Amino acid sequence: MQAVRTREATEKDIPLIQQLIKTVWPKAYSHILTEAQTEYMLEMMYSDASLTRQMTTGHHFLIAETGGRPIAFASWEKKPDDLCKLHKIYVLPLTQGSGVGKQLIWFIRDKAVAEGCKRIALNVNRHNSAKSFYEKLGFVAIAEEDIDIGNGYFMNDYVMQMEI
Secondary structure (H helix, E strand, C coil), X not given: CXXXXXXXXXXXXXXXXXXXHHHHHHHHHCCCCCHHHHHHHHHHHHCHHHHHHHHCCCCEEEEEEEXXXXXXXXXXXXXXXXXXXXXXXXXXXXXXXXXXXXXXHHHHHHHHHHCCCCEEEEEEECCCCHHHXXXXXXXXXXXXXXXXXECCEEEEEEEEEEEC
């Protein structure tokens, strides 16, 4: 694989983020979520309005590219109490296992340290195999959380954390 370049995303990148998520979500969640829940969550979290709101209220979005081609994205936010919250990290299916996800986590870790954070936290669905990816990087499950996201749907997650 060619070198990976990570850059900050802007509101101009919203269509790109939406394109990436529509490629990643079916593989990542089709065995966990119903089609109706997937559609609901995509609209809730990835509509133009939702992404614009996230980008203008403290979420930092990153795009990873190789050879000028986008292959992954992530978002994170500095929270109170020296905490960095990793909200999203998605790598195109054909690129998974190449180290891009790990590179994005380390990039965010360095940014979080520069902002005074001492921990990174994230939520991962309790049935998502990505949990083992996070554990390999040093994250530890510290709690379980069932989040009511409306329309009768819940996110059934582990809360994971890593000291940095």
